[in-house]
Amino acid sequence: MESIEQRRWMRFASPAEFYPLAGRLVPVFIAVAIITAVIGIGVGFFVAPTDATQGEAYRIIYLHVPVSWMSMFIYLVMGFWAAIGLIMQTRLSFMMVHALAPTGAWMAFLSLWTGAFWGKPTWGTWWVWDARLTSELILLFLYLAIIALSAAIEDKRRSDRACALLTLVGVVNIPIIYFSVIWWNTLHQGASISFSKAPTMATTMLWGIVLMTVGFWAYTVAISLLRCRVEILERETESDWIRPHLRQRAP
Amino acid sequence: MALIGAALLRDLRLVARRKTEVLAVLVFFLVVTSLFPLAVGPESTTLSRIGPGVIWVAALLSTLLGLGRLFSADYADGTLEQMSLAPSPLITMILGKITAHWIVCGLPLVVLSPLVGLQYGLPDEALAVTALTLLMGTPILSALGAIGAALTLGVRGGGALIGLMVLPLYSPVLIFGSGAVSAVISAVPIAGHLYLMAAMLIVTLVLGPLACVYAIRIALE
Amino acid sequence: MSIESLMEFWSMQGYGLYVWPCIAITGVVLAVEIFLLQKRSRRHLKRIRKSEFDHDPAS
Numbered sequence: 001m002e003s004i005e006q007r008r009w010m011r012f013a014s015p016a017e018f019y020p021l022a023g024r025l026v027p028v029f030i031a032v033a034i035i036t037a038v039i040g041i042g043v044g045f046f047v048a049p050t051d052a053t054q055g056e057a058y059r060i061i062y063l064h065v066p067v068s069w070m071s072m073f074i075y076l077v078m079g080f081w082a083a084i085g086l087i088m089q090t091r092l093s094f095m096m097v098h099a100l101a102p103t104g105a106w107m108a109f110l111s112l113w114t115g116a117f118w119g120k121p122t123w124g125t126w127w128v129w130d131a132r133l134t135s136e137l138i139l140l141f142l143y144l145a146i147i148a149l150s151a152a153i154e155d156k157r158r159s160d161r162a163c164a165l166l167t168l169v170g171v172v173n174i175p176i177i178y179f180s181v182i183w184w185n186t187l188h189q190g191a192s193i194s195f196s197k198a199p200t201m202a203t204t205m206l207w208g209i210v211l212m213t214v215g216f217w218a219y220t221v222a223i224s225l226l227r228c229r230v231e232i233l234e235r236e237t238e239s240d241w242i243r244p245h246l247r248q249r250a251p
Numbered sequence: 252m253a254l255i256g257a258a259l260l261r262d263l264r265l266v267a268r269r270k271t272e273v274l275a276v277l278v279f280f281l282v283v284t285s286l287f288p289l290a291v292g293p294e295s296t297t298l299s300r301i302g303p304g305v306i307w308v309a310a311l312l313s314t315l316l317g318l319g320r321l322f323s324a325d326y327a328d329g330t331l332e333q334m335s336l337a338p339s340p341l342i343t344m345i346l347g348k349i350t351a352h353w354i355v356c357g358l359p360l361v362v363l364s365p366l367v368g369l370q371y372g373l374p375d376e377a378l379a380v381t382a383l384t385l386l387m388g389t390p391i392l393s394a395l396g397a398i399g400a401a402l403t404l405g406v407r408g409g410g411a412l413i414g415l416m417v418l419p420l421y422s423p424v425l426i427f428g429s430g431a432v433s434a435v436i437s438a439v440p441i442a443g444h445l446y447l448m449a450a451m452l453i454v455t456l457v458l459g460p461l462a463c464v465y466a467i468r469i470a471l472e
Numbered sequence: 473m474s475i476e477s478l479m480e481f482w483s484m485q486g487y488g489l490y491v492w493p494c495i496a497i498t499g500v501v502l503a504v505e506i507f508l509l510q511k512r513s514r515r516h517l518k519r520i521r522k523s524e525f526d527h528d529p530a531s
Contacts, residue, residue, distance in 0.1 A: 056484035060494050067498070106501050113497050117490045138419045145416040152408045161469045162402045166416060169398060169462060173420050176451070180423035184430065223505060230513045237520055246520065 013090045015232045016241040022225040029222035037215035044208030057121040062208050064114040066216040067107045068132075071139060074104035074220060078146075079171035082164035092228075094160035095235070097167060098150055099228040103220050105143035111136050131185040135178050142170045156235060254339050258347025265324075266355050276317050277359050283309040284367045295372045302371030303381065303432035309367075310360045310385060311421050314392040315414050317356035321348060321400040322467070331404075332471055341467065345460050349390075349397050357389030373436065380435045384428040387448045391424050394459035401466035424451060 011017050044062035051058040078100045085093030115133050116126050127133070146163050153159035201209075236242050266273055287305045291297055325331040334344045364385050365378040373381065399417040406412065431444035484491050 050485075055487055057487040057490055059484070059487075059491055063494050063498050103505065106505055110498055110501055114494045117494050121487050121490050138422060141415065141419040145412075145419070148408070148412055148415055149402060149406075152403070152406045152412055158469060158472065162466065165398075165462065165466055165469065166402060169420070172458075173423075176423050177419070180426045184426045187430065219502065223509065226513075227509055230509060230516065233513065233516050233520070237516075237523075242520065246517070 013092055015092055015095070015236055016239070018092055019229055019232050019245070022229050026222050026225050029218045029225070033215050033218035033222060035215075036211045036218065040208055040211030040215055043204055043211060048204040048208050049202055054122050057118065060114050060118040061205075062212050064111060064118055065209050066213040067110040067114065068136065069213055070216050070220055071104055071107035071111050071136065071143075073217070074100050074107060075139065075142070075167075075171065075174070078104065078167050082167040082171075085164050086161065086168070091160070091235075092232075094164055095228050095231040096224070097146075097164055098160075099224045099231055100220075101143055101146050101150070101163075102227070103223055105140060105147060107216075107220075108136055108140035108143055112140065129185070131178075131182040134185065135181045138177055138181070139174070142174075146170070254343040255346045255350070258344045259350050260347075262348055262351030263354065266351060272320065273355050273359075276313050276356050277363065279316055280309050280313040280360055280363060281367070283312060284370070288370075299372040299436070302368060302373050303377065303429040303436070305371070306364055306367055306381060306432075307385075307388075307425050307429040310364070310389065311392065311418065311425060313360060314356050314389065314396055315410060315417065317352055318396040318400045318413050318417070319410055321352050321397055322404055323400075326404045326470070331467065335468065335471055341464050342460055345397065345463050345467070349393050349460060349463070352397070353390050353393040357385075357393055360389060361385045373432070376435050377432050380441065381432050384431045384444070384448060387445070387452050388424045388428045391448075391452055391455045391459075392421060394455045394463070395420050397463045398459060398466055401463050401470060404467070404470040424448070427451075 012021055040062065045059055048059075050056055078097050081093045081096040081100070084090065085097065112133065115136065119128055119133075120126050146166055149166055150159050150163045153162055233242070284305055287301065288298060291301065322331060325334070335341050361382050364381045368378040368381050396413070396417050399413045402416065403413055427444045427447050431441045431448070434441045434444060482488055482492075
């Protein structure tokens with residue numbers, strides 16, 4: 001027996017219901033993103049003290065840590081929606097997978113870039129094959145594979161399910177890949193500490209990082225909802241709810 | 252079991268008709284491994300250091316070459332669809348195909364690898380471990396690769412797309428496989444590597460074909 | 473805030489060369505992402521409006 005609550009939530013599984021809901025949610029998340037990012041940068045760059053060992057270079061951490069966490073978090077969320085989509089056969093879940101992938105790839109790229117720029121002044125080289133950067137690179141490849149597969153298959157239904165399966169295969173493999181890379185790294189570098197090890201945290205530093213992470217998370221939610229709306233637009237062109245809805249909105 | 256055997260025989264017979272394709276993969280392996288000395292110089296210390304890695308990467312790339320043809324012919328002429336509708340479970344067909352791919356693309360690499368190892372000046376224990384790790388690793392490559400091949404059935408983009416999808420997934424096998432060979436050269440115990448590879452082999456052989464069947468059904472709908 | 477402390481802040485003990493490009497690239501990536509999405513959305517809205525006009529010239 002379905003409760004009224006369940007039924008109320010499940011109506012949002014329909015793209016027609018989700019489209020306006022997402023539209024209303026986006027400004028909220030953008031606001032959260034901007035506010036937390038501004039405060040975060042304020043705390044991180046102006047309030048938090050300079051690090052004893054790394055000097056001002058450590059401030060890159062306020063960008064590097066959030067984007068790294070996001071790149072991993074987004075992949076897990078994609079895995080979640082991929083599983084839901086394959087189990088419950090809901091189109092919207094698959095659309096969320098497609099909507100999240102580009103943002104995830106950008107986050108992975110930013111993680112690599114900020115990681116490199118952090119490594120150069122602190123450890124002397126632009127690139128280090130340490131465990132974190134290397135596994136982040138592989139994560140970027142996994143994202144690109146999903147995006148490439150989605151672009152290569154024309155039939156939407158097939159591309160949805162193929163990308164969902166690929167995402168899940170990736171999710172299962174990521175822990176294995178991560179531990180292999182860690183093992184590989186300690187083997188070849190001895191017991192040296194990973195170059196991107198964070199400095200010991202003052203409370204203000206921690207707050208800066210938390211705020212920036214929330215900011216990036218809110219941004220991710222906003223942009224993914226927006227992208228999902230565009231996906232809906234592209235797929236539901238022929239549906240009867242689209243045109244009246246657009247006519248309503250547009251001048 | 253008999254069904255797998257039948258599927259296997261069918262595929263081997265098909266392969267026998269396309270011998271040049273098979274040989275091309277083997278020659279590719281030899282060509283790639285010959286390129287590295289040309290690139291880094293013939294100095295034996297360098298070569299013996301990079302030897303295990305080169306052999307393994309060449310094995311990965313050679314396996315990748317064979318993946319495109321794994322299902323494409325049967326997909327193109329509708330046989331794959333018939334197989335999926337047939338009373339015998341699709342997974343036996345898949346297992347037969349994966350085994351055939353391994354026998355054709357993987358096993359020869361296992362046999363050839365000691366020769367290449369000699370070219371790179373690897374010591375005798377390393378030659379044995381190379382062959383052993385490839386023996387355990389190449390089935391993993393075939394099984395994982397089959398998922399990639401199934402997902403991209405009839406899709407443009409060719410080998411590069413399968414490579415992009417499948418090569419990152421190969422990294423653990425690569426790390427432990429070539430790691431074991433390097434370890435034996437440095438007289439470090441390799442039991443851990445071998446156990447891990449065995450574990451990966453078992454898990455992949457169980458889960459891989461299941462994912463592959465699912466991927467084929469996705470492609471056929 | 474004196475011009476000196478501003479210059480000091482900008483140089484970040486000499487690490488500014490590394491810190492500011494990070495902020496810059498983050499800003500650029502986010503801007504590019506939003507821009508590409510807008511372009512895609514506008515392209516499709518245009519397509520819908522155009523086909524709507526074709527179907528129903530009275531509107």
